[in-house]
Amino acid sequence: xxxxxxxxxxxxxxxxxxxxxxxxxxxxxxxxxxxxxxxxxxxxxxxxxxxxxxxxxxxxxxxxxxxxxxxxxxxxxxxxxxxxxxxxxxxxxxxxxxxxxxxxxxxxxxxxxxxxxxxxxxxxxxxxxxxxxxxxxxxxxxxxxxxxxxxxxxxxxxxxxxxxxxxxxxxxxxxxxxxxxxxxxxxxxxxxxxxxxxxxxxxxxxxxxxxxxxxxxxxxxxxxxxxxxxxxxxxxxxxxxxxxxxxxxxxxxxxxxxxxxxxxxxxxxxxxxxxxxxxxxxxxxxxxxxxxxxxxxxxxxxxxx
Numbered sequence: 001x002x003x004x005x006x007x008x009x010x011x012x013x014x015x016x017x018x019x020x021x022x023x024x025x026x027x028x029x030x031x032x033x034x035x036x037x038x039x040x041x042x043x044x045x046x047x048x049x050x051x052x053x054x055x056x057x058x059x060x061x062x063x064x065x066x067x068x069x070x071x072x073x074x075x076x077x078x079x080x081x082x083x084x085x086x087x088x089x090x091x092x093x094x095x096x097x098x099x100x101x102x103x104x105x106x107x108x109x110x111x112x113x114x115x116x117x118x119x120x121x122x123x124x125x126x127x128x129x130x131x132x133x134x135x136x137x138x139x140x141x142x143x144x145x146x147x148x149x150x151x152x153x154x155x156x157x158x159x160x161x162x163x164x165x166x167x168x169x170x171x172x173x174x175x176x177x178x179x180x181x182x183x184x185x186x187x188x189x190x191x192x193x194x195x196x197x198x199x200x201x202x203x204x205x206x207x208x209x210x211x212x213x214x215x216x217x218x219x220x221x222x223x224x225x226x227x228x229x230x231x232x233x234x235x236x237x238x239x240x241x242x243x244x245x246x247x248x249x250x251x252x253x254x255x256x257x258x259x260x261x262x263x264x265x266x267x268x269x270x271x272x273x274x275x276x277x278x279x280x281x282x283x284x285x286x287x288x289x290x291x292x293x294x295x296x297x298x299x300x301x302x303x304x305x
Contacts, residue, residue: 001083007076014110031061036139037063042123042124057284068095068096077097078093092111132162142164147207156209156300175214178237185258196224196239197215197222198226198237200227200237202230202233203229209303215237216302219239232251
């Protein structure tokens with residue numbers, strides 16, 4: 001169900017939500033959080049689709065801010081999506097124009113769920129200081145996505161200087177399975193120090209930088225990055241040890257081969273993670289990701305861009 005509310009107010013939006021709940025029971029009450037999506041002037045549909053999929057694991061109220069790029073008088077157009085058009089959530093799309101879009105926090109406050117955590121997600125443009133952005137200040141968690149930036153590596157360096165507890169980036173989440181496999185491998189004998197690590201991947205993909213930074217911070221060894229044009233994200237991690245190299249290789253972006261000294265090769269399904277998977281993972285935790293904070297602030301400084 002999609003309900004369009006042109007030239008409206010947040011009070012009218014709330015009244016319509018109550019009406020739908022009372023008359024049709026279309027709006028469930030078991031929401032665990034409010035997800036704020038600031039799409040800027042971009043088309044928000046991909047972000048809404050990802051939020052709808054993630055909401056099946058985390059029922060929530062999704063408030064989407066999609067600014068009107070046209071210069072016109074102050075007004076607010078809105079759309080309410082319920083039922084099959086909203087997954088297990090309720091989606092409120094706000095399209096402010098004029099002076100209204102300069103006060104986003106005031107705009108969304110009447111629509112927040114009472115006593116529920118708030119997560120803010122910027123799927124496209126990243127604010128200069130996420131924790132100081134009007135929508136970031138009210139959130140327990142702040143999610144950015146440096147893969148959408150023109151210069152992802154530079155954006156990560158910028159984020160490292162303004163990091164605050166609660167910040168995270170989906171480029172970090174996209175490398176979760178790689179980190180888990182590498183950590184599990186190093187937990188097996190022989191327990192030798194890693195002399196050097198090499199991360200290979202797409203030349204501008206920020207997950208490559210964060211993977212290298214994680215290895216540098218965790219292993220305290222030299223880490224090199226080999227950048228390839230048109231590679232599918234991270235393609236290989238090689239750890240050099242005295243007894244031989246550990247190599248996790250995924251050249252096709254789908255299946256990885258794990259090679260270790262004196263062991264048969266293991267084939268592992270390791271597809272490139274989709275946006276909805278990464279968002280669902282980040283919504284599972286509302287506490288600060290301390291490992292990400294250390295990697296961003298300290299690990300990046302240990303590698304050459």
